[in-house]
Amino acid sequence: MEFPADINILYSIINMKLRDKYSSLSELCNAEDIDENILVSKLAEAGFEYAPDINQFR
Numbered sequence: 001m002e003f004p005a006d007i008n009i010l011y012s013i014i015n016m017k018l019r020d021k022y023s024s025l026s027e028l029c030n031a032e033d034i035d036e037n038i039l040v041s042k043l044a045e046a047g048f049e050y051a052p053d054i055n056q057f058r
Helices: 007-020 025-032 036-045
Strands: none
Touching: 007 025, 007 036, 025 036
């Protein structure tokens, strides 16, 4: 998956996929062939953190 340039769009897409299709961030990353560390770092730079208890970035 190529990340969109706009971080808010990335945030929205990832949270939508987590909500609708995947039960964990690891499952999403494995299925979508995404490097989990890169995704988490990119979203962290914008102030978003993964909350496993709700399976969303906040």
